[in-house]
Amino acid sequence: MGIDEKSILMTERVTPRRRGSYGIDAPYAPAFIGGLAVLEIAVAVILGNVWILLAGLFLLAVLGLYLHATLRGKFVVWAKLLDTLNLRGDERILDMGCGRGAVLLMAAQHLTTGRAVGVDLWRSADQSGNSAEAARRNADAEGVADRVELHTGDMTTLPFEDNSFDVVVSSLAIHNISETAAREKAVSEAVRVLRPGGQLMIADIKGTRQHEAQLAKLGMSAVVRKRLGWQFWWGGPWVATRLVTATKPERGS
Ligand SMILES: C[S@@+](CC[C@H](N)C(=O)[O-])C[C@H]1O[C@@H](n2cnc3c(N)ncnc32)[C@H](O)[C@@H]1O
Secondary structure (H helix, E strand, C coil), X not given: CCHHHHHXXXXXXXXXXXXXXXXXXXXXXXXXXXXXXXXXXHHHHHHCCHHHHHHHHHHHHHHHHHHHHHHHHHHHHHHHHHHHCCCCCCCEEEEECCXXXXXXXXHHCCCCCCEEEEEECCCCCCECCCCHHHHHHHHHHHXXXXXXXXXXXXXXXXXXXXXXXXXXXXXXXXXHCCXXXXXXXXXXXXXXXXXXXXXXXXXXXXXXXXXXXXXHHCCCEEEEEEECCHHHECCCHHHECEEEEEECCCCCC
């Protein structure tokens, strides 16, 4: 089978439609926005104030965009991003901060003999119902458990050898590290475990300009930062997800 034929079949198989259950990212944020919207609408009705009503409806729209991003949009966007990697199927892929497996398990669906490895601290403030067990159940539901490894660990000190992955991805996870130095450590760890010629993809809502600068400083090639569009907005364009991609140079180049 030629590469084109194979990648067409892969594209058909790896769709954003999921069989697992992936929770809500930063669940306190939509709970707060929804609560405030209901309160404003109630106050508007009691006072008969059209401006407060409009503010409440605006917050409902913000909530709708947030829920779309977490329940559907990020899957649509990552399905396309993973397609652009043109994976052969035998790669080792690392997902830093994999949570319940949204990106990890879609990546695993591109693999045959390869492995999709997820590392996480499973913080429920960052994703509802977050646990290794939830990710494992999702791997079973998606039919990829035989290709998936889960590790409990901190992405600032990855428990993996140098040059041991073909691809490293991270989605909405690095911003959850509060200190700048620790976020930089996570990015340098991603570069350390990536093999020469390997590809890095970081999607996040904060810090991507710093990641771009750091990756260039670390000698990564083809460093690019771009927006990922409205499906990945967390309530509006003011909290947009951006993607940073880079390639680790081959030895001696
Ligand atoms: C918003 S969730 C995103 C999960 C997943 N990447 C996705 O897109 O669905 C962020 C994840 O990063 C994890 N995380 C936060 N800090 C971490 C750290 N220092 N090391 C490993 N994982 C971390 C959290 O436990 C959580 O699972």
